[in-house]
Amino acid sequence: MTKNSVTVLGLGLMGQALAGALVRAGHATTVWNRSPAKADALVAQGATRAGSVRDAVTASPLVIVCVTGADAVREILDPVAGELGDRVLVNLSSGTSREARETAARHPGRYLDGAIMAAPPAIGTPEAAIVYSGARAAFDEHEQILRDLGTATFLGDDPALSALHETAVLGLMYGILNGFLHSAALLGAAGVPADSFLPFARAGIDTVAGWLPGYARQIDEGTYPALDATLGTHLAAIEHVVHESEDAGVDPALPALVRAAARRAVSAGHGGDSYASVIEQFRDKESA
Template identity: 55%
Template sequence: TAAPVTIIGLGLMGSALAAAFLKAGHPTTVWNRTTAKADRLVAEGAEQAPTIGAALKASPLTIVCLTDYQAVRELLGEHEADLDGTTLINLTSGDSAQARETARWAERNGARYLDGAIMAVPSAIGTAEAVILHSGPGPEFAAHEPTLAALGTVTHLGADPGLASLYDVAGLAMMWSVLNAWLQGTALLGTAGVDAASYAPFARQIATVVAGWLPGYAEQVDAGSYPAEVSALETDARAMAHLIEESEAAGVNADLPKLLKAMADRSIAAGHGAEQYPVLIEEFAKPTP
């Protein structure tokens, strides 16, 4: 039989999590500050706990999904004694420092703690498209993975509880960079009467080709050695200057290419002009000047 699970927080996301557990046949206990948000889930078979203490005691595994970490600490901070012996998985969005701090707090109170980041909208929960990242003690994840699988594609990234949040923002860095690069090109081509739909397949092809470079470039970064096998950073910087000039001449925004060029110029000034592009990690890996 499926393992029991408790959900604390029945907002849009918490309700979707609870519904997915119910659908997968897990005895599901729920608690929410605004009690009426449990009504639909109770009609579908959930048990509504009268108190947070009862919610925590109802299942060996409790998943919490509130607005932010402050809400988690405010709410569960009043029930620290009930955390002893439970496993707590916090799927609330936050940063890595909050995740690590919350892990220490939970462990001080006798709980086992995993942090998580949900990379999906509520309607995707319960399907393979819902990617949910976890970090914290590996054996704890392994013990509850069969239960968590009801939510979607669940992965464990490592023992550091901050990793789920870090992967989450690293994913956003990729997403926005690809989207902004595409918008830059779309604006440029738009000045020649090319519509976005015509450029999109070309842009997609470039993004796919560049994505294919990542494993090889990652080897250079991990080795700390950047021989120019394809092109030197100086050559790339000249192309960046060209992108800036074209953008300015066309009357489109040049902020993004200027930022790229400024970083390359700093790396060249530090003596890396003859090395390959990933040497820029040395600029990215230190604070903004």
């Protein structure tokens, strides 16, 4: 075992990508998976196959686990918790912030929670954004190895921060995707193909992206001066989307949900503020 040694537990598509990037970067890489055959290609590239989780964990000072979730992490690691000792555990499995804190509590002092914001083919390149949180000393000790997996960003000492950022990005992603799907359904009702809508969709997304820096400043400062338009103007536009959906026979539930939040914000006195003021409705569960 050397400082350059690293173990990867879990060889699904992402685990294989992680291990492959480490092998290509020249690290002594030990791999383990419940189905041993999944390690064959990595062994052919130079990785070492471990016969058990215990052998895999004890082979390296840095242990990376990437499996289906927190339950699988516990099932794999709890029986060998005593072997982890001073080893750094990096959990790149998806999960919630609560699960991240629970896992950190079982592995105090040497635990990093991580979130991969990239697809497997991007691993090992700067396009693979991976965020980490937890023990800063553990991150600093193995930062170079972690950077061989992608662009590594340390978010803070709270181990929950990585999972929270991943969840926030997922919420944004599904908001955009569902907005596009609803728009495509609305146009499709008039016989317009989704492909022809793409230039307009991209332009709309770019426009909204341009608003985000100003909205972020307003959210952090807690003041919402109208920049692009007042919330009242935005609400009128949302009403058009709801009515157009109803007239076209397209489910209006999604824009109606957006309208409900905007209406509550207007009722709370934000009609002359920017659209960013709607965040107060998301913060206040009692207002929903």
